[in-house]
Amino acid sequence: MRMYDIIFKKRNGEELTKEEIDFFIQGYTKGTIPDYQASALLMAIYFQGMNKRETAELTLSMVHSGTTIDLSSIKGIKVDKHSTGGVGDKTTLVLAPMVAAAGVPVAKMSGRGLGHTGGTLDKLESIEGFRVDLQLDHFIKNVNEIKIAVCGQTGDLAPADKKLYALRDVTATVDNVSLIASSIMSKKLASGADAIVLDVKTGSGAFMKTIDDSFVLAKEMVDIGTNLNKNVIAMITEMNEPLGYAVGNSLEVQEAVATLKGHGPEDLLHLCIELGAAMLVVGGRTSNMEEAREILGRTIKDGTAIEKLKDMVKAQYGNCSQIDDPDLLPQAKHIVDITAETEGYVHGIDAEEVGRAALVIGAGRETKESPIDYSVGILLIKKVGDKISKGDILAKVHINDMLKLEECTEKLIEAYDISMEIPDKRLLIFGKVDKEGIHKY
Amino acid sequence: MRMYDIIFKKRNGEELTKEEIDFFIQGYTKGTIPDYQASALLMAIYFQGMNKRETAELTLSMVHSGTTIDLSSIKGIKVDKHSTGGVGDKTTLVLAPMVAAAGVPVAKMSGRGLGHTGGTLDKLESIEGFRVDLQLDHFIKNVNEIKIAVCGQTGDLAPADKKLYALRDVTATVDNVSLIASSIMSKKLASGADAIVLDVKTGSGAFMKTIDDSFVLAKEMVDIGTNLNKNVIAMITEMNEPLGYAVGNSLEVQEAVATLKGHGPEDLLHLCIELGAAMLVVGGRTSNMEEAREILGRTIKDGTAIEKLKDMVKAQYGNCSQIDDPDLLPQAKHIVDITAETEGYVHGIDAEEVGRAALVIGAGRETKESPIDYSVGILLIKKVGDKISKGDILAKVHINDMLKLEECTEKLIEAYDISMEIPDKRLLIFGKVDKEGIHKY
Numbered sequence: 001m002r003m004y005d006i007i008f009k010k011r012n013g014e015e016l017t018k019e020e021i022d023f024f025i026q027g028y029t030k031g032t033i034p035d036y037q038a039s040a041l042l043m044a045i046y047f048q049g050m051n052k053r054e055t056a057e058l059t060l061s062m063v064h065s066g067t068t069i070d071l072s073s074i075k076g077i078k079v080d081k082h083s084t085g086g087v088g089d090k091t092t093l094v095l096a097p098m099v100a101a102a103g104v105p106v107a108k109m110s111g112r113g114l115g116h117t118g119g120t121l122d123k124l125e126s127i128e129g130f131r132v133d134l135q136l137d138h139f140i141k142n143v144n145e146i147k148i149a150v151c152g153q154t155g156d157l158a159p160a161d162k163k164l165y166a167l168r169d170v171t172a173t174v175d176n177v178s179l180i181a182s183s184i185m186s187k188k189l190a191s192g193a194d195a196i197v198l199d200v201k202t203g204s205g206a207f208m209k210t211i212d213d214s215f216v217l218a219k220e221m222v223d224i225g226t227n228l229n230k231n232v233i234a235m236i237t238e239m240n241e242p243l244g245y246a247v248g249n250s251l252e253v254q255e256a257v258a259t260l261k262g263h264g265p266e267d268l269l270h271l272c273i274e275l276g277a278a279m280l281v282v283g284g285r286t287s288n289m290e291e292a293r294e295i296l297g298r299t300i301k302d303g304t305a306i307e308k309l310k311d312m313v314k315a316q317y318g319n320c321s322q323i324d325d326p327d328l329l330p331q332a333k334h335i336v337d338i339t340a341e342t343e344g345y346v347h348g349i350d351a352e353e354v355g356r357a358a359l360v361i362g363a364g365r366e367t368k369e370s371p372i373d374y375s376v377g378i379l380l381i382k383k384v385g386d387k388i389s390k391g392d393i394l395a396k397v398h399i400n401d402m403l404k405l406e407e408c409t410e411k412l413i414e415a416y417d418i419s420m421e422i423p424d425k426r427l428l429i430f431g432k433v434d435k436e437g438i439h440k441y
Numbered sequence: 442m443r444m445y446d447i448i449f450k451k452r453n454g455e456e457l458t459k460e461e462i463d464f465f466i467q468g469y470t471k472g473t474i475p476d477y478q479a480s481a482l483l484m485a486i487y488f489q490g491m492n493k494r495e496t497a498e499l500t501l502s503m504v505h506s507g508t509t510i511d512l513s514s515i516k517g518i519k520v521d522k523h524s525t526g527g528v529g530d531k532t533t534l535v536l537a538p539m540v541a542a543a544g545v546p547v548a549k550m551s552g553r554g555l556g557h558t559g560g561t562l563d564k565l566e567s568i569e570g571f572r573v574d575l576q577l578d579h580f581i582k583n584v585n586e587i588k589i590a591v592c593g594q595t596g597d598l599a600p601a602d603k604k605l606y607a608l609r610d611v612t613a614t615v616d617n618v619s620l621i622a623s624s625i626m627s628k629k630l631a632s633g634a635d636a637i638v639l640d641v642k643t644g645s646g647a648f649m650k651t652i653d654d655s656f657v658l659a660k661e662m663v664d665i666g667t668n669l670n671k672n673v674i675a676m677i678t679e680m681n682e683p684l685g686y687a688v689g690n691s692l693e694v695q696e697a698v699a700t701l702k703g704h705g706p707e708d709l710l711h712l713c714i715e716l717g718a719a720m721l722v723v724g725g726r727t728s729n730m731e732e733a734r735e736i737l738g739r740t741i742k743d744g745t746a747i748e749k750l751k752d753m754v755k756a757q758y759g760n761c762s763q764i765d766d767p768d769l770l771p772q773a774k775h776i777v778d779i780t781a782e783t784e785g786y787v788h789g790i791d792a793e794e795v796g797r798a799a800l801v802i803g804a805g806r807e808t809k810e811s812p813i814d815y816s817v818g819i820l821l822i823k824k825v826g827d828k829i830s831k832g833d834i835l836a837k838v839h840i841n842d843m844l845k846l847e848e849c850t851e852k853l854i855e856a857y858d859i860s861m862e863i864p865d866k867r868l869l870i871f872g873k874v875d876k877e878g879i880h881k882y
Contacts, residue, residue, distance in 0.1 A: 008613040011487065036476035040612035043484035046452065171481035172449040 003027065003037045011044040018057045025061040029160045035167055042164070042173040050178040055220060056227035058178070062164075062186035067155030069109065069136065069192035074143050076105045077231075079283040080193035081275060082184060084208075084217075085201040085351075089243055092120045092150065093256035094264070094272040095279070097308035100148035101299040102276075102292075104283035107143045108150045109157075109191045118249045118364055118372050121152055123256075126249040126330055126374035130318035146311045157190040180207055181220035195231040195282035197275055198222075201239035202430065211236065211430050215440070218433040226435045233278040236430040237271060241349035241384045244268040248363040248377010251398060254326040260306040267383075267428055273297065274429055330375035332398035338409055340392045344418040346384050353415035354378060360408045361399045376400055378412065385425065388418055444468065444478045452485040459498045466502040470601045476608055483605070483614040491619040496661060497668035499619070503605075503627035508596030510550065510577065510633035515584050517546045518672075520724040521634035522716060523625060525649075525658075526642040526792075530684055533561045533591065534697035535705070535713040536720070538749035541589035542740040543717075543733075545724035548584045549591045550598075550632045559690045559805055559813050562593055564697075567690040567771055567815035571759035587752045598631040621648055622661035636672040636723035638716055639663075642680035643871065652677065652871050656881070659874040667876045674719040677871040678712060682790035682825045685709040689804040689818015692839060695767040701747040708824075708869055714738065715870055771816035773839035779850055781833045785859040787825050794856035795819060801849045802840050817841055819853065826866070829859055 001023045010016060016024075024041065027033035050058065071078050079099070083089055096106045110120045110132075118125075121132045134142070134151040142149040161183050168174045188196050198221055201207075202214035218234035225232030244265040246255040258264045259272065277292035286292050299305035310320050322328045358364060362373035379396045382388060395412055399405055431440035442464045451457060457465075465482065468474035491499065512519050520540065524530055537547045551561045551573075559566075562573045575583070575592040583590040602624050609615045629637050639662055642648075643655035659675035666673030685706040687696040699705045700713065718733035727733050740746035751761050763769045799805060803814035820837045823829060836853055840846055872881035 004611055004613060011484070011613050034476070036480040036608060037612055039477040040480040040484045040614060043452070043481045043488075044613075047484075047488045167477060170445055171478055172445060172452050172485075173481065 003033050003041075007037060007041045007044055010041060010048055013048045015051060016054055018061075021054065021057045022061050025058070025065055025160045028163065029065045038164065039167055039171040039173065042168055042171060042176075042179070045179060046173050046176045049176070052220075052223050052227065055178040055182055056224050059182040059185045059189065059224050060228065062158045062160040062182060063190045065160035066158055066190065068190050069154065069157070071107055071140065071143075071192035071194075073140055074105055074107055077194045077283045078105055078107050078143075078192065079195045079197065079279045080108060080188055080191065081197045081199070081279060082188055083199040083201065084180075084184065085206050085239060090120075090123060090246070090252040090256045090268070091199065091243070091272050091275060093123060093253065093309075094259045094268065095276050096148055096150060097260060097312065098272065098276050098296050098299045098305045099279045099283070100146070100312075101304040101308040102280055102285060102295045103147070104280055104285050105143050106148045106150075106279075107139065107192070109139075109153050110150060118374075120150065122372050122374075123249045123252050124150060124316075124318075125372075126253055127313055127322050128319035130313060131316050134316070142312075142315050146308070146315055148308060148312045149316070150312065151316075153191065158186040161186045175207065177213075177217050177220050180217060181224055185221055185224045189228065189230065193230070195279075196225060196233075197278045197282060198232065198234035199271075199275055200234050200236050202236055203239035206239045215431065215433065215438055219438060222433045222435060231282040231435065233282055234433045235274055235278060236432070238426055238428050238430070239351060240426060241346075242351045242354050242380065243271060245380045245383070246377060247354055247358050247380070248398060249372065249374040250329040250331070251377040251379060253329055257306070257309070257323055257326050260300060260309055262300050270428055278432065332373075332375040332377070333400050334398075334402060336397045336399060336405060336409075337393045338395045338397060338412050340382075340388045340390055340394050340416075340418070341413065342418050343389050344387075344420045345423050346382055346386050346388060346416060346418055347421075347423045348384060348417040349380065350415040350417070353411055354380070357397075357408045357411035357415065360411065361397065361401065361404045373400060378408075382416075385423055444474050444482075448478060448482045448485055451482060451489055454489045456492060457495055459502075462495065462498045463502050466499070466506055466601045469604065470506045479605065480608055480612040480614065483609055483612060483617075483620065486620060487614050487617045490617070493661075493664050493668060496619040496623055497665050500623040500626045500630065500665050501669065503599045503601040503623060504631045506601035507599055507631065509631050510595070510598070512548055512581065512584075512633035512635075514581055515546055515548055518635045518724045519546055519548050519584075519633065520636045520638065520720045521549060521629050521632065522638045522640070522720060523629055524640040524642065525621075525625065526647050526680060531561075531564060531687070531693040531697045531709070532640065532684070532713055532716060534564060534694065534750075535700045535709065536717050537589055537591060538701060538753065539713065539717050539737050539740045539746045540720045540724070541587070541753075542745040542749040543721055543726060543736045544588070545721055545726050546584050547589045547591075547720075548580065548633070550580075550594050551591060559815075561591065563813050563815075564690045564693050565591060565757075565759070566813075567694055568754055568763050569760035571754060572757050575757070583753075583756050587749070587756055589749060589753045590757070591753065592757075594632065599627040602627045616648065618654075618658050618661050621658060622665055626662055626665045630669065630671065634671070636720075637666060637674075638719045638723060639673065639675040640712075640716055641675050641677050643677055644680040647680045656872065656874065656879055660879060663874045663876060672723040672876065674723055674873060674875045676715055676719060676873045678715075679867055679869050679871070680792060681867060682787075683792045683795055683821065684712060686821045686824070687818060688795055688799050688821070689839060690813065690815040691770040691772070692818040692820060694770055698747070698750070698764055698767050701741060701750055703741050711869055719873065773814075773816040773818075774841050775839075775843060777838045777840060777846060777850075778834045779836045779838060779853050781823075781829045781831055781835050781857075781859070782854065783859050784830050785828075785861045786864050787823055787827050787829060787857060787859055788862075788864045789825060789858040790821065791856040791858070794852055795821070798838075798849045798852035798856065801852065802838065802842065802845045814841060819849075823857075826864055 208214040280292040641659045649655040721733040
């Protein structure tokens with residue numbers, strides 16, 4: 001088999017066989033197929049596409065390019081959750097305790113990755129003593145005992161995807177549905193989940209710019225799962241602004257804790273209830289979404305969800321008193337108000353730009369080795385739909401290094417899309433896709 | 442400027458600017474743009490194409506990626522000729538003396554390249570003492586004195602094309618009209634020609650498989666020339682079998698000499714007259730093709746063409762007695778008849794396969810360093826249209842190493858397409874393209 005022939009075939013619009021896909025993925029992972037042939041194939045796939053079978057086989061081939069985690073010694077259906085993008089996305093911190101409190105085991109491995117703001121692991125590490133570097137047997141033991149554990153990836157999950165993603169990123173071959181779907185699904189499948197709930201973000205900052213395209217991507221990922229006998233539900237959700245008000249590690253933990261205690265932001269709670277309900281459904285707790293929502297609502301009202309978070313923090317060596325009193329979490333030295341320079345209504349808040357503003361003051365990593373300042377971040381005061389007068393406080397910057405304030409402020413002002421017309425109300429969730437098909441709300 | 446944006450733009454079907462094309466070609470030549478980005482762009486070009494302006498600018502950018510030859514000290518319009526493929530293609534050996542004898546200067550630089558059979562330079566080197574490594578001033582002096590010189594390339598002509606061609610060859614991005622056209626034209630323009638005649642081969646072994654596609658390629662190259670103020674004529678010619686009977690260096694020189702003496706194969710003479718007439722037209726000798734054909738015919742009848750070949754051989758230190766008596770050229774030890782195993786009519790002779798048969802016995806180079814055996818080759822006896830009975834001699838193999846006979850024979854038998862139906866007569870020349878447009882015969 002020759003890589004040339006595989007490129008030629010796809011270029012001419014033909015289907016690739018399982019053997020050809022495996023030859024490409026194995027060869028590229030090992031380095032026997034050079035980058036320049038891989039990028040030519042990726043561009044050919046961009047133009048000619050891949051069908052459902054090819055996409056499922058590409059996914060599986062990437063799963064098998066590295067370590068796969070065996071979670072079979074955990075009792076019950078293990079449900080994972082993934083979001084396709086997310087500045088200010090603290091859903092895992094809220095969702096995981098709620099779902100575990102409802103009786104579905106949550107064994108979640110998160111990548112650390114680069115990002116404007118910290119990932120889930122970084123957020124958890126803003127809790128004093130919290131450890132994310134559990135060994136696999138320890139991780140499994142925790143899930144069996146208290147139904148919940150969130151830790152870093154062990155082993156080299158889907159290295160083919162890692163290598164291909166880096167190549168796609170510099171060759172303008174990221175935005176193809178089959179490639180995006182197989183990339184996301186390969187990592188989830190390699191980490192051992194039985195069932196997966198996907199949060200597919202839509203909007204200008206997301207992979208998919210339009211709602212229709214987001215449904216197409218969601219369907220592609222659900223089909224991959226169905227093809228491989230995994231129960232997958234995807235929700236298509238708004239990304240017209242950051243979720244909740246907090247952006248930054250310690251601030252986001254505070255907001256998550258508030259939500260679990262019953263006084264969090266409405267949009268965050270709503271999304272967590274919906275995604276969580278889907279997790280209960282694919283996790284076999286109930287087949288009825290309405291019942292699932294009620295079960296999850298009760299975990300907040302009766303305090304079992306916040307207790308579950310504390311169980312996890314304790315089991316992973318964190319300081320539980322910071323959950324009881326979030327003021328004990330790392331706090332920035334200064335809190336600076338950012339005020340509006342124009343008047344009108346907020347039509348959107350560019351989440352990427354807010355992320356860059358938070359990165360400037362130290363909330364995220366510039367490079368893999370950069371340290372994170374857990375205490376800093378941004379608290380949005382005005383959100384989409386709010387009316388603004390000149391001088392109103394748009395946001396509060398929690399900052400240590402005042403030299404960075406000006407750049408952060410500029411980006412924040414830039415992030416706000418303010419104009420005079422009254423904005424239409426947009427849905428937070430546009431619909432869902434499951435194995436039965438597409439359901440638009 | 443970033444290469445990513447250039448790929449992205451072309452992928453989305455947009456036109457590239459001159460600056461973007463130059464950035465790509467200069468960066469790729471210098472090595473600051475990696476292969477994997479170049480191959481992604483090439484595949485995007487394969488799908489989205491380039492317009493006339495982009496193609497002309499790509500060509501010019503490749504011309505300027507290396508040395509350009511200045512032939513301005515040669516008096517008159519310097520006409521070059523290029524063929525897009527050619528096992529058994531000894532047209533240069535026939536054409537160049539005819540055109541020079543008709544008064545148009547022929548300053549031809551040939552690449553040596555890899556190939557199944559030797560190139561023009563190798564054919565000339567089968568003449569004892571013949572030197573192709575002339576310095577530029579010597580080359581120019583010869584053309585000014587005797588109107589003709591054929592030598593190897595001096596300097597690094599269009600290195601961008603060389604590097605890109607090697608990449609296209611392994612990434613299934615060869616067969617795009619703009620890329621083929623700019624590749625050919627960049628080399629010709631870098632070697633200093635004022636006007637160019639192109640022989641665009643059509644058929645299964647050629648770049649262009651159909652006559653229509655060949656006209657498209659021809660038009661593209663003529664348009665590049667027109668865009669850059671160079672007079673270009675392209676002839677679209679048959680490649681259903683090797684040209685003439687001889688394949689192999691010394692055998693091809695013998696056939697060329699025979700043709701110049703007035704007793705060569707009809708197809709070879711016909712093609713040389715047509716291409717040569719086009720050279721006289723772009724060279725300004727006459728504007729009338731019919732008159733040009735007559736002028737060229739006379740150079741054979743009156744012996745001026747063969748005298749011109751001898752002038753060149755003498756001026757380049759070759760042994761002229763081998764032209765007077767071609768039996769003095771290197772001769773193989775054995776001549777073996779290859780006989781037909783089936784009966785019917787010859788419908789085609791796969792020129793590539795005949796080339797591979799000749800390569801096996803030493804007529805070409807396996808690697809750049811391989812020596813060539815000038816004496817060996819294949820003399821076709823039966824050609825397209827001929828009726829075959831079992832046992833008829835199809836071809837004669839001129840061979841030194843009898844251990845290679847079996848493999849050579851197998852390939853030769855394989856090359857012959859013989860079936861019972863009477864083949865249609867096909868034209869040798871399907872038409873021409875010049876700055877006025879397409880003329881189908």
